[in-house]
Amino acid sequence: MVRSGLPDGLDTGEDIRLIAQIADGQTGALSELYRRRGGSLFRFLQRILGEDPDAEEILQDAFVTIWRRAGGYDPAKSGPLTWIMMIARGLALDRLRQRSRRLSGFERFKAVFSGDGESADMASAHLEAEEQARRLGSALCSLPETQRTAIEMAFYRGCTQEEIAQATGEPLGTIKARIRRGMLSLRLRLQNRHE
Amino acid sequence: MNDSTHRAMVASEEQASLYVLNLLNADDLQRFEAQLRRDTNLRGVVQRFQAGLETEVFAETAPPAPARIWAKILEQTRMDGAQVLMFPRPFRRWAQRLSAAAACMALGAILHSWWLTTRYPVMGVAGHPGLRVSTRSVPVAPAVDVYQETVSMAVATITKPDRPSTNGSVLGGNAGVGGNAGVINHSSEHPLETANAVLQGKIRALNSQLADLNQSLNQAMIIPSGVSRLYVFLLGQQELTNGIPSNLMDAPGQTSSLAESLARMAGERMALALNSSAGSGLASDGVSRSGSSNVAGSPAPSEVEPVGKVALVPAQPAPVETSTSGLPNLTTSDVADPISASRAVTRSNSAGISPIVFSAPDSGLYAVAVPTAPPTGQHQLWIRAVDGTVSSLGVLTPSSSPVSVVTFERGSADGMFMSLEPVGGSFQPSGPMVGAQNPVLPGLSRP
16 A cells, blocks of 8 residues: 655655554654655644644544554555554544543534534534634645535544434435445546646 | 646645545545545645645754653563663753763962962973973862773673773873973974963863863763673683682582672672573572662573673772682773764564563663674674663674673663674674663563
């Protein structure tokens, strides 16, 4: 899964090498990985958790998890960036679930989209998240609204397909189609960046 | 592409997009992963979608993550068993600032001297009465020569680059002010060319002087900062009785006198660990003159077979006369270019030997057991900087000189470790790291 010929940010050969060294117990390699990817991961976590001390804590947990699980990383299964991104995302979504306690991601988004009583803060938070996404240069912002919402709810909020369908009032098939088209668009955006 | 093919492709892409977003339920996930193993095209689709998400997260340049988080990560990984020994921070901020200020003042003095020379010449140059050269010199920090102490008793020597001694060398040599640089060619018939030659010579001399000054300042910074001396010596019974001068021993196998002598040599602030007798494992006799004795407990003797140890000594400036008076067998240590490495590369321990036998962290002191190297390899010491960069401290080579002294700047040092490398050493750690357990810093062994 090494992708060469890409800009520095997405050239993963070095990341694979670093993860292999981390698996060998080299803290220097972990330090280098933190230098290379820590900033982006931190921004990603802020996207999920907001600019909150939680984001710092999860970034810390993510790199400690990378340190512990590096031996199990298989480049044939996923790229190194996907691997570390999904580790961070999983931890962040866990935190998000803890934070929301009884409110599931679906309920929160339902509140946001339905505009009912308790949802004023949620709606505000959602708008804030959108603003933050734009500010952080999110690629999702370039997608059509329907695709962006579906992917954002799944990727940044950990909502299931059913939750997204219920929240948006669209059939499950439509949600799947939107997610697919959104993912294709993201991939297209990546290609355009490199051409 | 017919309809059915297109539908199949769309369905695959849908599943792939749900897969990369972790949206598949358990059954679908299992089915999809089974298909993924068989279908290379599907793997390609998944990879492309993953790359799309990576673009979302990593493509844009982000500001660096906070350093404070990294400090916490490092702390946690060390609790997990990162094989790096910690040093306390050696340089304080005020010391760095003071050094910087001193360097600036010295530079200013040099430039002022040069300016005065050109504007108000005070000394005539032979053959050219109209041309005068100042002999003003710049005081420098006390020179410290830390590479000359070696006790010839045992087996290990740490090689280190030969540095020019700074003793009295600042104004000496061809480049010094008043040296050859200022000599004027009497036969010159072009006063302007001659003046130019003089000025060029002075500039070279001043540059050289500045370089010497910087070196002196650097060395002056090394000494009070903490660990600056590395002693390597053999601990076997035979070598103790055969190699160590009798005036350093109370009785065969008893090394307290040696310890104390070495402590004296290190300016009363040295601490070291010694085996009380050969083959007894790592029973440590810690001696600390700095009031920070923090002797490690001994691991089970069956786990280790040390033949030597390394003691890092928090040194005050060690007067040469003190060391030579106490140790008659001092010789000059072998020195060679160290191998500088770019990045840390170490591997988990496989030797099962406890590397640390003594530690006084508050004084920056660690003693490390050095096992016998196989004929095809040598042990190499490494120092790691805060940013993860690893530099070689040198290769431990069999030698008749048992006690070698080597210095290194601890300013940015974050840890030290040892690895087994091919004979001659490596540019970066490539062999197994020596040491699995750390009796001083528990939990350093990695599962």
